[in-house]
Amino acid sequence: xxxxxxxxxxxxxxxxxxxxxxxxxxxxxxxxxxxxxxxxxxxxxxxxxxxxxxxxxxxxxxxxxxxxxxxxxxxxxxxxxxxxxxxxxxxxxxxxxxxxxxxxxxxxxxxxxxxxxxxxxxxxxxxxxxxxxxxxxxxxxxxxxxxxxxxxxxxxxxxxxxxxxxxxxxxxxxxxxxxxxxxxxxxxxxxxxxxxxxxxxxxxxxxxxxxxxxxxxxxxxxxxxxxxxxxxxxxxxxxxxxxxxxxxxxxxxxxxxxxxxxxxxxxxxxxxxxxxxxxxxxxxxxxxxxxxxxxxxxxxxxxxxxxxxxxxxxxxxxxxxxxxxxxxxxxxxxxxxxxxxxxxxxxxxxxxxxxxxxxxxxxxxxxxxx
Numbered sequence: 296x297x298x299x300x301x302x303x304x305x306x307x308x309x310x311x312x313x314x315x316x317x318x319x320x321x322x323x324x325x326x327x328x329x330x331x332x333x334x335x336x337x338x339x340x341x342x343x344x345x346x347x348x349x350x351x352x353x354x355x356x357x358x359x360x361x362x363x364x365x366x367x368x369x370x371x372x373x374x375x376x377x378x379x380x381x382x383x384x385x386x387x388x389x390x391x392x393x394x395x396x397x398x399x400x401x402x403x404x405x406x407x408x409x410x411x412x413x414x415x416x417x418x419x420x421x422x423x424x425x426x427x428x429x430x431x432x433x434x435x436x437x438x439x440x441x442x443x444x445x446x447x448x449x450x451x452x453x454x455x456x457x458x459x460x461x462x463x464x465x466x467x468x469x470x471x472x473x474x475x476x477x478x479x480x481x482x483x484x485x486x487x488x489x490x491x492x493x494x495x496x497x498x499x500x501x502x503x504x505x506x507x508x509x510x511x512x513x514x515x516x517x518x519x520x521x522x523x524x525x526x527x528x529x530x531x532x533x534x535x536x537x538x539x540x541x542x543x544x545x546x547x548x549x550x551x552x553x554x555x556x557x558x559x560x561x562x563x564x565x566x567x568x569x570x571x572x573x574x575x576x577x578x579x580x581x582x583x584x585x586x587x588x589x590x591x592x593x594x595x596x597x598x599x600x601x602x603x604x605x606x607x608x609x610x611x612x613x614x615x616x617x618x619x620x621x622x623x624x625x626x627x628x629x630x631x632x633x634x635x636x637x638x639x640x641x642x643x644x645x646x647x648x649x650x651x652x653x654x655x656x657x658x659x660x661x662x663x664x665x
Contacts, residue, residue: 302427302564306573313575313607316626320608320619331611333392340594340614341383341402348375348408355534356520362530369534373541376409376470380546382597382613388417389609409542410474410512412505415481418490425609429554429561429581430570437555444654445555448563455655459648466547467540474512474539478505548644553602556583556646557653558635578606579627584636585643587620592640603634 324331333341351368354360360368386392387402406413419435427433431446439449443462482505485491486498493501516535520526560580562570570577582602586592593600598613604620605613627634637643 302430302433302568302570304570304572304574304577306571306576310573310576310630312573312626312630312632315630316575316607316623319622319626320611323619323622324615329615330394331391331615332394333386333612334614337382337386337392337612337614344375344378344382345405346375348372348379351375352516355526356524359524359526362533365530365534366537369538370541373538374545376538377542377545378595378597379405379408380542381549381595381599384416385597385599386612388413389421391610391612407508407512409470410509410516411470412478412482412501412508414491414493414501415478415485418485419481421609422490425606426574428578428606429559430564431561436550437561444651445551447561447654449654451654451656458655459651462651463544463548466551467544469543469547471536471539471543474509478509548647549596549599551647552585552637552640552643553582553599555650556637556643557649558646559583575607576632579603579632579634582606582635583643583646584620584634586638586640587617587636588638589640593617600640603636 323329351371355365355368383392383402384405387399387405390396390399392399392402403413406416424434424436429437429446431448432438437445439446441452442454443458443465444451444455482491482498482502491498517528517531520531521528559582562572562577562581564570572580584603585600587600589600593616598605598616601613601616601620604611604616604623607623608619611619624634637646
């Protein structure tokens with residue numbers, strides 16, 4: 296199935312919402328003489344997050360603490376790599392970090408620090424997720440994976456009644472699956488369904504690059520500590536798994552709190568492949584902000600708690616989202632549109648759990664145990 300050509304947004308009446316919003320947002324940057332790209336705060340954040348991932352690993356190699364003492368360092372690395380993914384890599388691969396393509400390209404390669412491939416990420420996230428948000432089977436973020444049901448349209452199974460309890464374990468193994476298998480599965484899948492438009496020669500180089508990146512990644516993280524620093528492999532492997540579980544849990548939860556929560560729509564597409572909706576309004580109806588007032592959380596998650604602003608303006612660096620959010624909200628209200636948000640992280644998390652229950656068919660625990 297040629298996914299990319301399968302769905303089109305065709306509004307019955309063209310809305311002036313996004314043209315008006317774009318003019319207002321552009322005016323904000325022009326009137327304040329501000330670049331839409333990274334500023335000094337973003338550069339400092341980049342240094343801090345890279346250090347949070349690299350320095351604990353250097354400390355592990357240099358001082359070789361016991362397994363118990365090393366676990367917190369691996370956890371910090373997990374938070375570090377997820378922070379890099381949400382802030383640096385994410386902005387760069389959207390072209391939002393800098394107005395220079397070369398800067399975005401090189402900072403986009405920071406995804407290699409997680410052992411993942413950049414092309415597959417761009418195809419899944421920039422094209423499929425951002426264009427077809429919450430539409431199955433286009434949006435792979437909510438695609439049916441059997442064990443966790445993230446769309447109301449996926450087939451319901453008995454096990455899904457309990458997914459609100461076990462889903463978080465599978466969230467935790469996401470990045471490990473990504474490094475080991477997902478990249479290769481997507482590589483083949485995107486060629487077959489037409490999302491990957493590269494030539495055979497280009498894809499051969501992409502595959503070679505994937506193999507090389509992952510080989511170097513595993514060599515540095517798993518082999519070097521054992522062979523050159525005599526750290527027991529069991530300790531290294533344990534820490535490595537802890538790091539990935541931490542990163543996977545953080546990344547998946549943050550992304551799910553924007554789309555798989557109460558209030559978001561999951562439109563179905565008929566056989567014509569037409570969505571009778573303005574694309575920008577579709578983004579408002581499928582996306583929810585959370586904890587906008589929490590500056591520490593906003594700093595760490597790369598503005599992904601401002602998902603409405605990100606989906607409407609993915610090429611604007613996330614450090615500007617807190618300032619343009621009031622403009623987006625006011626414009627939505629001016630056009631009679633709903634600007635959805637959860638006031639806190641915990642409210643958003645509870646909303647996600649409620650959605651998991653609703654999609655899976657809520658079950659009473661006492662009844663289940665009995």
